Amino acid sequence: MIPLVPDIAHFLAGLLVLLSFVQLYQSRLPPLISIFAAQSLALATFVAWQAQIQHAPHLVITAGITLIFKVMIIPLALHGLIRSLKIHRTVETVVGIGPAMMTGMALVGLSMALMMRTSAAVDVVVREDIAFALSVVLLGLLMMVTRRNAVSQAIGFMSLENGLVLAGTGAKGMPLVVEISVAFSVLIAFIVVGIFIFRIRERFDTVDIAVLDRFRGERP
Amino acid sequence: MLVAVTLFGVALLLATACFAALAGARPWASAAVYGICALMSAIGLVCAGFGIGAPPSVISLPLGLPTIGMHFRIDALAAVFLAVVDLGGLVASLFAIGYGRRERDPQKVLPFYPAFLAGMNLVVIADDAFAFLLSWEFMSLMSWALVVSHGRIHENLRAGLVYILMASLGTLLLLPAFALLAGSAGQFAFSAMRAHGPNSTVALAVLSLALIGAGSKAGIFPLHAWLPLAHPAAPSHVSALMSGIMTKVAVYVFIRIAFDLVGPVDWRFGMAVIAVGGITALLGVLYALMQHDLKRLLAYHTVENIGIIFVGLGLALVFRADGMLAAAxxxxxxxxxxxxxxxxxxSLLFFAAGAVQNATNTRDMDKLGGLIRVMPKTAIAFLIGAAAISALPPLNGFASEWMVFQAIFLSSNLPQWGLRLLTPSCGAVLALSAALAAACFVKAFxxxxxxxxxxxxxxxxKETDKTSILAMYILVAICVFAGIAPFVFIALLAPAVNLLTAGAMQVHPLIPWQPLVPVAGSHNSYSGLVILVCLIAAIAATALFVHLFANRITRRSDIWDCGHPEDNPLTQYTAASLAQPIRRVFASVLFHARETVDMPAPGDTRAAHFCVTMRDPAWDKFYVPPAKLVGYLADRINPLQYLTIRRYLGIVFLTLVLLLMVLAIWE
Incomplete structure (x- = not known):
């Protein structure tokens, strides 16, 4: 095989991690959604490329699902959502951008170290792909923890799911059924989160989830 | 083949349970269900009878966990306990055909009764850890359902709560015991566990877990607390099964693990078992003496007898560890x-107590009395059962307790000084508890x-119905027979004993006048038949003597008032009065028994009151502190319920990162 072929896959996986960091840095909502779309596009390209390498035609379907839902429908819907809610404003972060980025780097280091130890027998490139996937998952989770805005938490969740797809397709390919069900779960999560955001907005005039704590009566 | 027939019986019992769930409220359902249960138990009993001498019968079913399946096996030991379970099930079902007719909500009892029988059968024949634990839990749950079947009474619900907690604790401890036995290779079949025994440290851990886990079900001190609550709460035929049979299933589990699965056992563990058994026997009978509730008294006597059984098992363990196979x-x-x-x-005593409870609607002995005139058959059955449990010759209780004492006498040949000191003192404790048991049944009867x-x-x-009496007298007959011909049963037990200790007592099952000779002809021997003959001769001689030589001269004096001059029956000697001397000797320290007398001033016409208060040391020392600890920890953990969504996410995130870091650093 030409050495460039796995290198391209590797490059795309690295791009996903990089875009996760960009998400973590970005504090305004419209660009955040666009970055998520870009990350999903990178993922779709990666999966399509894997379909070529592994000669696994079902991965093309996975790539198609990713392209249609995560690159087009969900970002467009999210854009529409925030426009109708009139929240084109800065999102506030809790930890602060600097510490969040530092933590993110530490997490990437952790996933690298972990994969070096646990899968020493596996091919180097595949191993690093999985390390990247784990990094994307952890960064998505970090995003959910650090943000207070419900929209960016949803984006964090979907970015986490991108990491799962990356892990599944990077090595040998998940069965298609699992793939489709994961895709649908994300879609349903999106719908639920969308309705949730509308409802808390209607009720409290904000999408800051801190008001929920006040509403539960545990905080003055 | 045998095991297949037994499993078929179990399947039919389960089907009966389903049938009873559908048709339990019909008037004819009770007799039908108990009739089928009696039939299935009889089949199980026959299988057990064939299984005692036969080579192990094995079957594996493709049920349960994939790749493991479920294994069942009847060897000599399982056959003995299968016989105990199914004989108990047979007579309890017979008793219930009459007794169950007066049940107020039969649909709450009928579905669980056959399932409970099936569970006990399955535990005994299980041959892998998965099948075993599944059947064990099933048995516990079904008996729990029977305990709370009369749930309108608050006391029964509390009994159910304590019982389900203790049952869960037992399973929680047996689970790691089997996990340790299975080893890292995950060999869940008993045959694989037998093939490679664990090393001595692991073996000690397994044995301790088995002693506590199985002991909590059997009722060793201080894990007995649920027995006196749960056994009386259930309907009487179920009480008989729980107290007479289910505790034996727990003993079986202990024997299976300690004698069969772990391989050689250190003598120190045997010593611990002897000590636990001795303490359990003495405290069980002392608790029983303080009771005025007939069924609760019987439940505490189960604790005592479990203690005696554990002393025997502990002795067998130490003798085996020291190579004294005949003594073992x-x-x-x-x-x-x-x-x-x-x-x-x-079982016999619980049946009689159930008949009394049904006839009088009370179990409080201070509200009973004089029942021998209205229920003579029940009274005689109870009397023979009481004599047997008090270890009076020529009945069966004496034969087995006598054998335990013979084994204790042999302990002077043991090499370890600790055992030479402990075992005779344990024998003294057993002798004391046997005497106290006799006192207790004098009181109860x-x-x-x-x-x-x-x-x-x-x-x-009114006297109870005919089938109940039939069930009681079947047991009376077996008790008497086992007392005068114990060698028949010793010979039947020989293959199982051989399995446990690689040796067996020498008896010939077919010589009816043969005495029991535990060690050698020059040592002690016991023949129930001789004692029976002597007893009958002594009674006949006394009767004859009185008849011939008593003087018939008419004497005139005051009428003897039988010790209670007043007409009020409440002035009779009560159960509490009989127990008072023993209470003052033992219970003032052990149970903190305090007597308070409230005497009105002279001239005051109100009644005087005499009140005894007691505290349960097991409850105070072993149950209240853990309950307080759990309460304290629960209070500390409580704030976790009120975190914000982001904090929860943060906890998940931190836990994940922490676990990943452990994985990255771990060698």
């Missing part, structure tokens, strides 16, 4: 024979059946 065989035979005997007379009735219910009680 004697101790193991004694323990297994006592298992069998206790299942008989405990006297207060319940003799004297004059202390309430209208006791006065107007």
């Amino acid at each position: 065989a004697l101790a193991a035979s004694a323990a297994l024979f006592h298992v069998f005997n206790h299942s008989l007379f405990k 006297g207060a319940t059946f003799l004297g004059r009735p202390r309430s209208d219910e006791a006065k107007t009680a």
